[in-house]
Amino acid sequence: MRFVSWNINSVRLRLNALKRVADELSPDFICLQEIKSETTDFPADAIAEIGFPHQIIRGMKGYNGVAILARTPIAGGDTRDWCGRHDCRHIAANIGSDVELHNFYVPAGGDEPDPNINDKFAHKLKFLKEAETWSRDITPNAKRILVGDLNIAPHENDVWSHKQLLSVVSHTPLEVEALSDWQTAHGWIDAIRTIIPETEKIYSWWSYRNRTWPGSDRGRRLDHIWVSPALAESVKNAGILRDARGWEKPSDHAPVWADVDL
């Protein structure tokens, strides 16, 4: 089964790009973040025509919002609010008989990497801590896939310059540690890095704010696909559709994908 995770940055604005992702990657499941659409305004029919009639959507006006798209029937999973907010940053589905799929959109965290003066950064850290606790409490042996825009690039080769980004939100040691704690709390395995070694620089996001694409390639790997220990040996391939960042009217994120034997 092929899984795609993509921060689409407005689903209504990028239906054509979504179709292209579906055509070029032929995924079985697509997890979207930042759909920026109320659930009632979600372009469900158009996406059904692309080949994904089965949809679980959690949207709100203007901001955030996540969705899981599937070719075959799926059931709504165990989703919840995080940090006591109804801000549509997580949705889950039960796929097949014994697999959970979790789709996350972690808060970006603002600009200042100090939780004492930046509420957004404090929110990000709290969210990561709650996700860690959740990961420790869920049953240990189930087949699970966790994807999303986690808004953290953990490794040196997940950013264009480790040194220059050490105090930039998304790559600070505090966040990297919090992400690592989340990951180890359940033994989550970084599927993309099981295929593409940490010695190779790979990115999934390039800022709109500087004209770095594709020239100077100042990217970060903010988007992730993790699998539970039960699926450790089941990741067969993975990658990032870098080209999508160069399409007309692109999202600032490229889709990431992984093939998992279920």
Added chain:
DNA sequence: ATGGTTGTGCGACAA
């Protein structure tokens, strides 16, 4: 050090 761009939706705010 600053500002750079995009999206929602029509004024900021978030990223």
